[in-house]
Amino acid sequence: MKKYDAIVVGAGNGGLSSACRIAKAGRKVLLIEQHNLPGGVASSFRRGRFEFETALHELAAIGTPEKRGDIYKLVNEDYGVDIKWLPIPDLFRSIHMDDDGHVIRDFTMPKGRKAFTDKMEEYAPGNREAMSKFFELFDECEKALDYIGKSGGNPDSKVLRSDYPNFLKVGAYAPMDVLKALKFTPDAIRIMGTYWSYMAVDMYRLSSIFYLMMVGSLVDGGAFIPEHTSHEMVLGLLERFHDFSGESWFNVKAEEILFEGDRACGVRTDHGTVYSDHIVWNGNPSMAMANCIPAEVIPERELKLANARKFSARMSVVYVGLNKTAQELGIKDYNIFISPGLDTADEYKRVGKMDKIRSTAALCYNIVNPKIGPEGTCQMSFTMAYSKDVWGDVDVDEYVDLKNEKAYEILRLYEKATGCTLIPYIEEIAVATPWTFCRYNMCPEGGVYGYEASEWDNCMARMMSIANDNKIKGVKFTGASGPRGDGYSESLITGSMMGGMVLGEIAREEKEGK
Template identity: 30%
Template sequence: MKFYKDHYDVIVIGGALAGLSSALMLADKGKDVLVLERHNLPGGIASSFVRGGIEIEAALHEMMSIGEKDNRLKVGKFFDDMGVDIEWLKVPEAYHASLPGLEVTLHPGLSTFAKEIDAVVPGTYDKVLSLLNLCNTVFDSVNELSIHPMSKAKMLLKHEAFVKTAGYTTKEVIDSFDLPKKAQDLLAPYWIYVGSGFSDLPFTIYSVLRADYVGYGSYIPRKFSHEMSLKMAERAEAMGVQIEYRQHVEKILVKDGKAYGVRTARGDEIHADYVISSAYPNKVYTSMIEPASEVPSKAIKMVNGRRLSLTAFSVIMILDDTAENLGIKDYSVFKGDTMDTDLLYKDLAGLGPYRYLTCICHNLGNDTATPPGTCSYSITTLPQVKGWKTVKAEDYDRVKHEVAKQMIDEMSAYLGVNLLDHILEIVIETPMTVNRYTNAWNGCIYGYAHTMEDHIIARLQTAEEESFIKHLEFSGAHAISGDGMGPAVTNGRKAAKNVLDTMAAEEAAK
């Protein structure tokens, strides 16, 4: 029996959130899809692993864009529409901020959030709520415009706040509200999820992040992020998608500026009308296009011109007691010795000690996260990729353990418990781990940084020009929306939509 068909409509490289979203959407429209995944499991970063008989989340802190069952946001709705049935658990709080002079737990809901800030910084309710409402208006515009593009004149009429704030940084807009520093600090913690300091972060991106997480709350799947990828893969196969694991795609075959198939490390040459790649454009344009003469110089310029976003360093532990007994009170803690995001961003270029940590105790959002009498606790920072690139192989083990120890010591001091005395299992994930398991370029987890120079609006406008090879689309955190698991799903859907639109246009032109 032949392993592959002679021809597919679409080959998707990578069976993680983005690639599987593309596959589901294409299969839903009756297309014949092959997914090639180099690992022996689906999911990429959206995965879990087992240590000492305990299943452990590999990455996910919280998912955006899910929403309640009767009021789904776009990612939650996509899963429902595709028949991917996930048991979503709402994270109980927005976050606990542990910042100089502040120990505050804030909860989702725009007015709840503003009230809780007002309780700590009196007299700020109206201004904070009005900032959050502005974020919400921009968020609604982004959602509508991403589905219904419109003329500039109409946009100005219907989406005034979005248009007026688009050219400003987050810092500029927040400063214009003239809030006391403590209130500003309490509005900053999620910043690391988008990976740019506020002097360079478009307010549009801040708005989406803030309105989504604070307005609607965040969610986790009961069976970890792997529940998403496993169920997506299962559903895709039920819809007729062929998924092959342990198949590393080495080359994307191109002729006369148009992709027509791939070659795997095993030597199979497989043909399709379209290729969707979860591999980073940096990797694709520098080593995967065959023949290399088909790589346009503009594509190399584009990948060199974009700034990679952040990678991850995470210490994930299973502890030998309950969260309550260990004094862990919050699902999510952001801890920093300053809330100057520009300074913190610079700090992430080094190898620690890191000044901004994000800690998660899954048991406080998921009562079945670990066996009774234990709990999970992860301490994470998201460094820039350049620092870790300087670590020599012979120093890697030492540096990794030093950084992990600093992070454990800092959180032990915060909790008043020596975490080292309570570790049943520990895993240290570094940028190298991410690179090894997912092939992500330099271990990057968020694609390209959202900056004023590389504004999402400009990305949307130049998307067509940046489609350098016909019938080749990109699907992953490195595509237009960037940043995280929810956007990876959105990017996967967008890549599939581009393929479907091109198919329809080419059919119509025949």
């Protein structure tokens, strides 16, 4: 009988991070992955002479040698992965287009507080004061979260009230409330809201704290990508996991979590059964509870929680390799958010239908990494998120045609917005839809962002409920469905956190002589 201290199912960002955390502490860990590659969405794939990044747009929290960010600290320093991070020059360019395809607004925001504020003043005058308060609030939130972290999740409410009052005040609100309270003008709010699509929840329902942390840390520290795609990062994590004596099985599908009474005791896979009292599941809890966990061990509250939640963004990505350089094509920006520039709540509704594509986050990797592909070429991706399972209605025999139609729309959108011509230069093209993410990530409806981190279930509320969640005995969920919500950084940190909780339980049980 193969018995491990912990079994981690799924080698996505969250699973790898949990696996590293537990194995690094000297525990015996088995990592199981249904595909032949680690990473989940964090991967790369080859087409012809190109290698495409699958998912990552940018990572904040890398920081500078003077002030290292949380992800650098975790991945490079704590886990010891050797990755070169390439800085992204500007934060973003955003182009708003009307129904007829005319550009209404076009703005490019730089990193650095002063540069960001100056540029904001240029596009939306009268916001200096608001910007300065915004950064002050960000500083306070960052310190408050640091304090809460250091208190082990049990902060002294007196300290919070005296040292971090603004943090507490904005904590229960949405970014829209906070931006209005800071007296940003409507034009400035539009610019400040650009990043909403990274969270895939409109500015009325997000947690303002998570929003502030994302925008603030990007403005301060800038954004980065690994030199050789996400695949480099996840391979680095896997390598370290092996260095920590972790064992990994690929192409092995976990079919069921086994229980002894109401306590998990192992995993049945399509390659035999393995045993452990601690299972970390890097997959969606709703899917797991419906298919891989016996109903009788699921506490009613967990079932209710899953029923109460909504799935987050369902992704679609068009990847193209072009046989001209970015310079030849006139492409100057790494990332451009193209949208109608509507209010984010309206935009959220609009992407709940299979309408003509009007918004995308477009990337040209060569701007940041001129050596990413062969000479004389460049590679791009175009991402769009759906707020409902609209691809679920598509007929399997119409799928290819629809993929091509949507790819064409998204490429034309970019061409119109920027004046750059792409289509004649396509040497390789691949289109991922929500179905693709269903296939590779087993996520409901192709929603790689887990559950919508909004309103009652926003990340602050989840973080404050950690002790109540994960009540199936011996099972912890990691990844995008975790307390910190979606995104690479969040999954990596959640992974570490869940790994830490497992270590705590093992130590406690050892002490109790179990």
